[in-house]
Structure formats: structure tokens, C-alpha cells
Amino acid sequence: MEAKISIKDLTKVFYKKESRVTALQDISLDIADGEFVCLVGPSGCGKTTLLRILADLEKPSGGTFEIAKSKKERPLQSMVFQERGVIPWLTVEGNVSFGLKMRHLPADVINERTAYYLKKVGLEKFAKLYPKELSGGMKQRVSIARAFANDPEILLMDEPFAALDEQNKFILQEELLNIWSETKKTVLFITHSIDEALLLSDRILLMSSQPGTIIDEKRIDLPRPRNMEQVRADPLMADHFVEIWNHLQDEVQRSRK
Amino acid sequence: MKDSRRESMIDPLQMEKQEWKKRQMQHRLKQILTISSPIFIVLLWEFLSRTGLIDARFFPPPTEIVGTFWAMGMSGELFHHVGISLFRIFAGFLLGVIPAIVIGLLMGLYGPIRHFLSPLIMALMPIPTLALLPIIIILFGVGEVSKVVTIAGSVFFPVVINTVAGVVNIDRIYLDVAKNYGADSKQFFFKIALPGSLPVMLEGIQMGQAIALLTIVAAEMMGANSGIGYLIWTSYKAFLLKEMFVGLVLISFFGYLFSIILRGLQAKLLPWR
Numbered sequence: 001m002e003a004k005i006s007i008k009d010l011t012k013v014f015y016k017k018e019s020r021v022t023a024l025q026d027i028s029l030d031i032a033d034g035e036f037v038c039l040v041g042p043s044g045c046g047k048t049t050l051l052r053i054l055a056d057l058e059k060p061s062g063g064t065f066e067i068a069k070s071k072k073e074r075p076l077q078s079m080v081f082q083e084r085g086v087i088p089w090l091t092v093e094g095n096v097s098f099g100l101k102m103r104h105l106p107a108d109v110i111n112e113r114t115a116y117y118l119k120k121v122g123l124e125k126f127a128k129l130y131p132k133e134l135s136g137g138m139k140q141r142v143s144i145a146r147a148f149a150n151d152p153e154i155l156l157m158d159e160p161f162a163a164l165d166e167q168n169k170f171i172l173q174e175e176l177l178n179i180w181s182e183t184k185k186t187v188l189f190i191t192h193s194i195d196e197a198l199l200l201s202d203r204i205l206l207m208s209s210q211p212g213t214i215i216d217e218k219r220i221d222l223p224r225p226r227n228m229e230q231v232r233a234d235p236l237m238a239d240h241f242v243e244i245w246n247h248l249q250d251e252v253q254r255s256r257k
Numbered sequence: 258m259k260d261s262r263r264e265s266m267i268d269p270l271q272m273e274k275q276e277w278k279k280r281q282m283q284h285r286l287k288q289i290l291t292i293s294s295p296i297f298i299v300l301l302w303e304f305l306s307r308t309g310l311i312d313a314r315f316f317p318p319p320t321e322i323v324g325t326f327w328a329m330g331m332s333g334e335l336f337h338h339v340g341i342s343l344f345r346i347f348a349g350f351l352l353g354v355i356p357a358i359v360i361g362l363l364m365g366l367y368g369p370i371r372h373f374l375s376p377l378i379m380a381l382m383p384i385p386t387l388a389l390l391p392i393i394i395i396l397f398g399v400g401e402v403s404k405v406v407t408i409a410g411s412v413f414f415p416v417v418i419n420t421v422a423g424v425v426n427i428d429r430i431y432l433d434v435a436k437n438y439g440a441d442s443k444q445f446f447f448k449i450a451l452p453g454s455l456p457v458m459l460e461g462i463q464m465g466q467a468i469a470l471l472t473i474v475a476a477e478m479m480g481a482n483s484g485i486g487y488l489i490w491t492s493y494k495a496f497l498l499k500e501m502f503v504g505l506v507l508i509s510f511f512g513y514l515f516s517i518i519l520r521g522l523q524a525k526l527l528p529w530r
Contacts (some may be wrong), residue, residue, distance in 0.1 A: 054438050079437045089529045091454040093397050097449075099438040128528040150438065 002068065003030035004186040005054070005154060005204045010063035012049050016125070020210035023049045027063070029156075029214060034184040038197035038204050040244060041253045046212030047190045051156050054188065067153055075103065079150040080160045085130045086139045086146075093118065093127040095142050099150030117145040122181055137168040141175070148179055154186040161196065170228055173199055181224065194244045198222075198231050204240075206247055209255035216247065264317045285315055322506070325499040339507065342484040345401065349408020350469050354462060357416035361458070364417070365424025366450055378417060386410040387475050403421060404476050404484075411472040412465035419461025423454030459523050465520065466515050473507060 008176075010027040013020055023046035033036050039047045052058040054065060057079055063235065067076045078099060086095055097114040118124045122140035131139055140160055147155055161169045173196060180187060191197050196202045198220060206216040218240055231237050289502075301318050305311045306318040313484025329335040365373040386393075386407050397403040427449065435449045489504035 053400050057432075057436060075439060077437075079429060079433075081434060084428065085434050087434060087449075089527075090448075090454075098434070102435075102439045102441075102444055130530060146438075150268075193344075245430055 004033040004068050005031040009059050013061045025211035025213050026192050035187040036187045036202045038201040040188045040197050041207030045207045045209045047244045052137040052157055055156050074094045076146040077154045078150040080143050082148045083139050083163045086142050088131050091128055092142055096145045113149045117149040121145045136164055156188040159190050194241050198237050209251045283312040289478050322499050322502045326503045338485050338488045345404045346469050346473050349405040353409035353412030361420025362418045365421045384416045394402050399424050407476045408472050411468045415464040420458045423457030427453035463519050468529045
């Protein structure tokens with residue numbers, strides 16, 4: 001199958017007076033169409049930088065990447081930002097329709113798609129509210145609906161559930177999987193929760209700490225739809241968990257030296 | 258041990274009700290205190306002035322000031338002064354606020370413009386506009402224009418500085434969201450920069466409003482033949498202290514009124530806060 005995202009020798013160096021930090025070094029990577037990939041690594045390993053480059057918010061210092069286009073009018077990518085990324089002066093509805101409005105789509109298309117995804121994430125009753133009136137979990141639903149409503153080629157997610165409490169996290173992870181299974185979008189998802197990665201991914205990429213490189217990958221073949229009980233009960237997943245855990249420990253130790 | 262437990266079991270609801278009543282009482286007490294201080298001062302003033310404990314020539318009793326206020330209102334003199342002052346404030350306010358918002362937004366959005374203009378603004382800001390009054394009069398004559406320009410000049414600075422700060426301090430993540438979802442520069446301006454900077458900008462406008470009142474009174478004292486400031490100054494020079502107090506009370510009233518109006522506007526414009 002042809003790759004949806006292909007990254008070749010991507011390098012990013014941050015250059016400051018007398019110091020240079022290599023955030024990413026020679027990242028090469030193919031992600032298939034419809035694949036859900038999680039990027040796991042110690043904090044400061046450059047995973048957010050990689051995502052920001054793909055999101056066109058940062059320029060790479062070297063190397064190239066390509067996102068395959070299937071339809072002309074489709075945007076290349078949309079990002080699900082962390083909780084703070086919901087714009088406080090727009091209503092729930094205004095936030096969800098943000099991308100569609102920016103692209104000047106016809107009003108009826110905007111209304112229809114916004115209503116559809118508001119319903120999908122269970123926020124149709126809250127459409128006219130401002131984010132200040134929402135809980136953290138509801139804000140993150142807004143952020144997810146905004147990205148899906150935009151109907152991009154690929155979705156980029158930057159630790160979207162990191163700020164949520166455990167219960168809300170589980171609920172939103174399952175909701176995300178529901179919406180995703182309907183659209184089969186290609187997703188690149190950053191997390192440092194191993195459980196989250198095991199639950200969501202088709203493939204987990206492990207990154208090393210500075211300079212960030214991809215050192216290993218794990219295929220997760222657990223049948224879908226999945227839930228957390230299955231992940232916890234599966235002995236193979238338990239092995240994966242321990243391996244990834246050990247890897248992260250090693251990397252954290254290494255980056256301290 | 259047993260006794261105390263039984264006691265608390267008797268009427269938990271009754272106890273909460275008592276607590277609630279106590280809180281209500283305290284709340285009412287606070288409201289009464291807030292209203293009572295001005296009333297107390299006015300009554301004290303009236304009493305001291307009537308009994309001759311303070312000199313009634315300098316501090317005429319409030320009831321007499323009210324009488325003078327009524328007489329001045331009936332003769333139409335008051336409306337003339339109030340009208341002309343309000344015109345100057347509004348015209349000057351608009352003439353100051355509108356360019357301040359435009360320039361502030363441009364400075365906030367475009368680094369080069371900000372770096373180019375900010376030294377000029379920093380250098381001019383500490384100079385009280387009133388100290389520039391002679392130059393303003395040379396440039397604009399002794400008529401209405403120079404008063405309006407004086408107000409505009411004093412309102413401009415707090416608004417421009419707050420507008421720049423408002424734009425510059427918009428959380429970076431909203432800029433990323435706008436960019437990621439493909440906002441063009443016009444959409445960026447109207448959907449992100451303007452609404453995002455509005456809270457801080459409105460604080461600047463609130464400040465500008467207060468400064469406009471200070472400035473108009475002083476400017477009318479220095480070179481005018483009408484207006485509330487003129488009324489205060491000429492009444493004082495003619496030793497018509499009741500008339501002077503009428504002017505002072507008017508300023509206080511309008512200051513209060515304007516800030517209430519702006520607070521209301523703030524609530525209307527910022528439903529998301």
C-alpha cells in the first residue's frame with residue numbers, strides 16, 4: 001500500500017547563541033492510509049516538534065515530508081491541540097466550524113457538518129455556550145470535533161488527553177476510537193501514556209531522547225473495537241507495556257547524564 | 258458524648274437554615290455599609306455647616322448646593338456648560354480612541370511597525386497633554402478644536418499601549434490554531450487579533466475615559482469661556498462657592514456614569530469572559 005505520510009531524513013536543529021540543540025535527527029518514516037500511529041517517547045524528545053513540522057507550524061532544518069492528497073478540496077492536515085487550544089471567544093459551535101469557515105465553505109455545508117460532529121461528541125445541547133462554561137473533557141471534545149469536521153487528509157494529535165482525569169480520559173479515548181473507526185482517517189498521535197498508546201494504535205513508534213530518533217516500533221494487532229479491559233487482560237499487551245516502560249526508563253536515565 | 262450527638266441529630270436542617278439566614282444578614286449589612294458612607298458624610302457636612310462648626314462660606318450646606326443646582330438648571334446656564342463639556346469629551350474621546358485602536362492593532366500585529374513607533378510613543382507618553390496646551394493653542398487656535406485635541410491626546414496613550422499589549426499577549430496557541438486551520442490575514446485579524454485583544458483594550462479605554470474627564474476640567478480652567486471646568490474656576494474666583502460645588506458634583510456624577518456605561522459595554526462585548 002502506498003504511504004499516506006512519508007517522511008525522509010527529517011532533521012530539526014534549534015540554534016541559539018552558542019548552543020545548538022538537535023531536536024530531531026534523520027527521521028524516516030512511512031505511515032499507511034488509515035493507520036493509527038502513536039508516537040511515544042520521554043519528554044523533550046522532539047515528538048511535538050515532529051508533529052509541528054507536519055502541521056506546518058515549524059520548518060524542518062533538513063529532509064522532506066509528504067502527505068498524499070486524495071481530494072483537491074481537502075486540507076492536508078488538522079491538529080487536535082491540547083485543552084488550551086479551544087478558542088475562548090468563540091462558542092462551541094464557532095470552534096467546531098472554525099476550519100470550515102476559514103476555508104469559506106458554503107453555509108449549509110458548514111451548518112450540516114458542524115451539527116453532525118457536535119452530535120457525535122454529544123455537545124449539541126452546548127452549541128451556544130462559551131468554553132469557560134465547559135469542563136476539561138468537554139473542551140477536548142470540541143477540539144476533536146473541530147478537527148474531524150474539517151475533514152483533512154490526516155489528523156495530528158498533540159497529547160489531547162494529557163490534562164484530563166483518568167475516568168474522562170477512558171471515555172474520550174473510546175469516543176475518539178468510535179469517530180475514527182467511522183472515518184478511517186490516518187492519525188499521528190503523541191502521548192506519553194503507554195496504556196493510551198496500546199489502546200489506540202495500530203503501531204507504536206518509540207523515540208529516543210535528544211537527539212530525537214525513532215529507535216523501535218511495535219505493531220498492535222489487537223482486534224477492534226477495543227476497550228481498556230481487553231488491553232489489560234491480554235498477556236502480549238502486558239509484555240509490550242513492560243518493554244515500552246523499560247525503554248522509557250532507559251531513555252530518561254540517559255538524558256539525565 | 259451521647260448528648261452532643263443527639264443534639265446534632267435533632268435539626269440539621271434547622272441549623273443550616275440559621276446559617277443561611279446569618280449569611281443573608283451579613284450580605285445586607287455590607288450593602289447598608291456601602292450606601293451609608295456617602296449619606297453619613299453629607300449629613301455630617303450639613304450639620305457642621307448649619308451649626309457653624311465649619312465655615313459655611315467655604316462649605317455651604319449640601320441642601321443649599323442642591324438649591325443652587327436647581328436654580329442654575331432652571332436658568333439654563335447649567336445645560337450650556339454641561340452640553341459644551343460633554344461635546345468636547347465625546348469628540349476628543351473618539352478622536353483619541355479610534356486612531357489609538359488602529360495604530361495599536363497595527364503595532365501589535367506587525368513587529369516592524371511596533372519597533373518603529375514604540376520609542377516615539379514611549380517618549381511622548383510621560384508628557385502631560387496639558388503641558389502641551391500652549392503648543393496645541395498655537396497650532397489649533399483658542400477655539401473648540403484645541404480642547405478636543407487636548408482630550409484626544411490624553412486619551413490616545415493609555416488606549417494605544419493597552420491595545421498593543423492586548424494583541425502581543427494573545428496566547429500563542431490561538432495563533433497556531435488559526436494558522437493550522439488556514440486562516441488568511443483578514444480572518445486572522447477579525448477572528449483572533451481583534452477579539453483576543455479586546456479585554457485589555459477595553460481596560461485602556463476605561464482608563465482613557467477617566468483621563469478625559471481630568472483633562473477637560475483642567476483645560477477649561479486654563480483657556481475657555483464655557484464648560485464645567487470654566488464654571489468651577491470662575492465660580493471660585495468670584496467666590497461663588499455653591500456654584501463651584503455644583504461643578505464638582507457634576508464631574509463626580511459624570512465620571513461615575515461613564516464608568517458604568519463602559520462596564521456595561523464590556524459585559525456586552527465580552528460575553529465569553
